[in-house]
Amino acid sequence: MHRKPDISLIVSSFERPANLLRCLHSIAVQKGVKDRIEVVVADDGSRSETEELVCRFGRSVDFPIKFTSHEHNGFRLSQCRNEGVLASTADYLLFTDADCVLPSDHVSIHLQSCRRGRVVAGHCYRLDAEASDRLSLERIRSGNLFPLVKRREVRRAYWKRVKARAYELLRVSMRPRLSGSNIGVWRADCERINGFDENFVGWGMEDTDFQHRLESIGVRSNLARTGVYHLWHPQHPTYRKNSMGTANYDYYHRPGTILSLCENGLNERRLATLACNTFDAPLPLAAGVMSKEIRVVAQT
Numbered sequence: 001m002h003r004k005p006d007i008s009l010i011v012s013s014f015e016r017p018a019n020l021l022r023c024l025h026s027i028a029v030q031k032g033v034k035d036r037i038e039v040v041v042a043d044d045g046s047r048s049e050t051e052e053l054v055c056r057f058g059r060s061v062d063f064p065i066k067f068t069s070h071e072h073n074g075f076r077l078s079q080c081r082n083e084g085v086l087a088s089t090a091d092y093l094l095f096t097d098a099d100c101v102l103p104s105d106h107v108s109i110h111l112q113s114c115r116r117g118r119v120v121a122g123h124c125y126r127l128d129a130e131a132s133d134r135l136s137l138e139r140i141r142s143g144n145l146f147p148l149v150k151r152r153e154v155r156r157a158y159w160k161r162v163k164a165r166a167y168e169l170l171r172v173s174m175r176p177r178l179s180g181s182n183i184g185v186w187r188a189d190c191e192r193i194n195g196f197d198e199n200f201v202g203w204g205m206e207d208t209d210f211q212h213r214l215e216s217i218g219v220r221s222n223l224a225r226t227g228v229y230h231l232w233h234p235q236h237p238t239y240r241k242n243s244m245g246t247a248n249y250d251y252y253h254r255p256g257t258i259l260s261l262c263e264n265g266l267n268e269r270r271l272a273t274l275a276c277n278t279f280d281a282p283l284p285l286a287a288g289v290m291s292k293e294i295r296v297v298a299q300t
Contacts, residue, residue: 005064006036007111008088012080012180013098014044014072017053019231020098024057025140032108038064041098042084045072068276075238077180078196078206082269085187085195087276093190095183100124100228101135104143109226110184119189119214121164122182122224123157125149132232145229157227164223176223178211181230189219195266203236204243205252209262216260 009027013020020041027039041054051067058065068083070076081095094110096102113120127135131148139145149157167175193213200206211221243249252258 003035005038005090007033007038007092007094007107008084008090009037009039009094009096009107010081010084010088011039011041011096011098012044012077012084013041013046013050014075014080015046015050016099016233017046017049019233020050021053021057022101022135022137022140022231023096023098024054025137026102026104027107028057028061029104029141029143030102030107031104033111034062036111037107038066038088038090040066040068040084040087042080042087043067043069044076044080045070066276074201075203075236076198076201078198078200078265079269081180082195082198082266083276085190085266086269088187091187093185093187095180095185096228097181097230099231099233100181101140101145101231102228103145103226106226106228110224113222113224114184114186115222116186117219118222119178119186119211119219120184120224121176121178121211121221122184123160123164123227124179124181124230125157125227126153126230127232129232135229135231148229161223168222171220173215174208174211176221178207178221180207182224182226182228183207183210184224185214185219189214189217191266192217192260193265194261195269197262198264198269199251199262200248202238202246202248204238204240204246205248209252209258212258213260213262216258 011023030037043050046069051069054065054067066087068087070079070083085093092114094107110120127148128150135148164176196206197209200209238246240246
């Protein structure tokens with residue numbers, strides 16, 4: 001029986017099981033967080049291989065693993081994250097994506113950095129295709145990740161951090177910006193704004209909207225002292241630079257004031273049935289697929 005974790009890692013995923021496996025292994029080698037974490041893989045309707053991968057991984061670790069999914073119907077990242085929140089139990093939430101590999105001190109730094117009234121905005125190092133191919137499970141276990149980052153990417157990330165610090169000092173609105181691959185936020189603050197707005201379908205703008213609504217209740221962003229390593233992959237078909245010309249861009253810039261409580265978020269997701277498979281880790285090696293399906297429904 002596990003005690004309530006201090007932090008829930010919510011990993012959004014869709015297909016690309018090899019990337020998810022590397023992400024999960026980077027979580028398994030986190031330092032200084034024993035008995036303090038749980039992981040929820042919040043999936044966007046991948047094929048069965050993804051759930052089987054999560055189950056197999058659950059046999060090798062000593063922290064709770066959960067898996068949520070739904071029928072795939074377009075790129076629904078906000079729905080994934082809301083389902084991950086509903087399946088999680090910790091008071092502090094750390095969001096990342098399945099195409100991201102975490103440095104071994106990533107979670108402990110987030111736990112040291114969390115402050116009431118703040119959301120932690122993290123950065124990422126974007127790996128190219130060649131470096132992504134070289135990022136093996138052995139390398140993840142060794143912790144020797146930074147040498148994979150190209151010099152131009154190191155410079156980009158450095159100046160982004162410099163500007164983010166300046167934004168914090170000057171209290172510039174909506175800066176530093178949140179990126180869903182690396183967000184730490186208190187559950188209570190997430191619930192106060194009704195989570196992520198599920199009216200965003202397709203790539204982009206859901207993080208900006210989330211930050212906008214957090215600021216509306218007085219929760220400002222601070223820069224994390226840790227960055228994730230983003231694995232290269234082809235861009236999603238709905239990707240547009242700065243989301244220009246997309247339905248998500250138009251929805252975010254719709255006439256009127258954006259309210260702190262979105263109209264289609266956690267509360268509405270609670271009214272739907274959520275299928276959540278929990279893998280009680282560590283599982284016996286000979287157990288096969290041993291998952292327990294639970295139903296999370298609204299309390300009336």
